[in-house]
Amino acid sequence: MQSPLADRMRPQKIDDIVGQHHLLDKGRPLRNIIESGQIPNLVFYGPSGVGKTTLASIIAKQTNRTFRRLNGTTASTSDIKDIFGELQGFSGMNGILLYLDEIQYFNKKQQQTLLEYIENGSITLIASTTENPYFYVYSAILSRATVFEFKPVETKDVVCAVKRAYEFIERESGIKTELEPGAAEYIAASCGGDVRKSINAVELSVIAGERNTDTVRITKDSISQLTQKSALRYDREGDEHYDLLSAFQKSMRGSDPDAAVLYLARILAANDLPSACRRLMVCACEDVGLANPQIIPIVKAAVDAAMMVGLPEARIPLADAAILVAQSPKSNSAYNAIARAMADIEAGKAGGFPRQLQNKHYDGADVKNKGQFYLYPHDYPDHWVSQQYLPDGVKDAVYYEPGDNKTEQAYKTYWQRIKGKGTGK
Numbered sequence: 001m002q003s004p005l006a007d008r009m010r011p012q013k014i015d016d017i018v019g020q021h022h023l024l025d026k027g028r029p030l031r032n033i034i035e036s037g038q039i040p041n042l043v044f045y046g047p048s049g050v051g052k053t054t055l056a057s058i059i060a061k062q063t064n065r066t067f068r069r070l071n072g073t074t075a076s077t078s079d080i081k082d083i084f085g086e087l088q089g090f091s092g093m094n095g096i097l098l099y100l101d102e103i104q105y106f107n108k109k110q111q112q113t114l115l116e117y118i119e120n121g122s123i124t125l126i127a128s129t130t131e132n133p134y135f136y137v138y139s140a141i142l143s144r145a146t147v148f149e150f151k152p153v154e155t156k157d158v159v160c161a162v163k164r165a166y167e168f169i170e171r172e173s174g175i176k177t178e179l180e181p182g183a184a185e186y187i188a189a190s191c192g193g194d195v196r197k198s199i200n201a202v203e204l205s206v207i208a209g210e211r212n213t214d215t216v217r218i219t220k221d222s223i224s225q226l227t228q229k230s231a232l233r234y235d236r237e238g239d240e241h242y243d244l245l246s247a248f249q250k251s252m253r254g255s256d257p258d259a260a261v262l263y264l265a266r267i268l269a270a271n272d273l274p275s276a277c278r279r280l281m282v283c284a285c286e287d288v289g290l291a292n293p294q295i296i297p298i299v300k301a302a303v304d305a306a307m308m309v310g311l312p313e314a315r316i317p318l319a320d321a322a323i324l325v326a327q328s329p330k331s332n333s334a335y336n337a338i339a340r341a342m343a344d345i346e347a348g349k350a351g352g353f354p355r356q357l358q359n360k361h362y363d364g365a366d367v368k369n370k371g372q373f374y375l376y377p378h379d380y381p382d383h384w385v386s387q388q389y390l391p392d393g394v395k396d397a398v399y400y401e402p403g404d405n406k407t408e409q410a411y412k413t414y415w416q417r418i419k420g421k422g423t424g425k
Contacts, residue, residue, distance in 0.1 A: 152193025
């Protein structure tokens with residue numbers, strides 16, 4: 001059975017790898033390390049299909065080391081021990097480079113075993129992960145390794161790989177490929193910076209293309225049917241998920257409706273309606289808040305409508321809400337107030353209640369000054385009277401500070417006038 005095209009045409013030199021300019025261009029630290037031949041333990045962190053495995057194999061070849069590859073989803077501790085055993089044989093004469101793909105699937109005990117075998121330097125480890133290594137990789141391994149982050153490959157670089165893939169197929173099979181103008185660019189744009197996915201899409205497009213004798217015609221229409229939504233990088237448990245939701249909320253907080261709508265569209269294209277709704281509600285309360293308090297029931301109504309009608313129509317009320325949140329004046333005064341109050345609670349400062357606020361209407365024998373002494377505000381002018389509401393331990397605390405928006409400043413002016421007639425809180 002023939003291996004996938006991406007494997008058959010895997011680059012053999014660093015300069016053949018597309019993208020990762022921040023790591024592999026001349027003069028960059030990782031490039032310098034590789035060219036020195038002194039390879040430390042490395043961790044490659046980034047999305048799939050961006051060259052992590054390819055680079056590891058090139059490093060092994062350039063440093064004349066035996067390349068061994070394991071996958072964290074299937075490898076066992078005995079597999080590591082077997083590779084260590086090779087050090088005594090011919091294959092281990094120049095050292096072994098172990099490439100461990102998806103290291104995040106190794107449990108702590110397996111990673112500790114791995115640590116034993118890389119301590120003496122006979123085995124050089126290059127581990128790769130699509131998850132944040134600082135969350136998933138054993139700290140003792142991280143302390144002995146250097147982490148390099150790989151990025152999704154830019155479309156212009158992927159185009160080069162796509163064109164190279166068509167040329168490879170023509171040389172390999174003798175079949176001439178005839179591309180509709182813009183077809184290579186369409187594949188590159190539709191695969192979300194994943195070079196392997198784009199190359200596999202090339203191979204599939206040739207298989208599914210319009211064949212005429214020894215020529216295959218590739219159209220953008222056929223490519224669109226093959227790639228579909230493959231440009232979406234979206235794992236609901238992975239970094240891409242949280243990056244996207246973070247970008248969505250920060251764009252609304254930053255009052256950029258265009259960016260907010262774009263990130264909302266990406267979330268909805270991945271059919272993640274609940275996450276979009278939750279972030280909208282959070283942002284309305286946290287970032288707009290008291291600057292436009294009416295926005296909270298409005299966004300709630302939009303969210304309810306979206307959940308009622310479902311996708312694809314849900315995109316309409318959610319777009320309304322996202323643009324409204326982005327365009328509204330902002331205030332995080334309530335967010336700051338509750339954060340300050342929570343901090344005092346956690347510090348143990350805010351226990352107890354003033355006597356006048358308690359629900360009981362009697363006092364024990366140990367209370368000398370009996371009586372609740374609660375003053376009912378509605379019995380006083382302007383429905384306000386000065387009395388202590390905060391516990392004694394924090395009676396002078398100020399948690400809420402009005403924002404500088406029109407709504408909160410209007411309330412501030414009102415209460416300064418009312419409370420200026422009395423004293424205290």
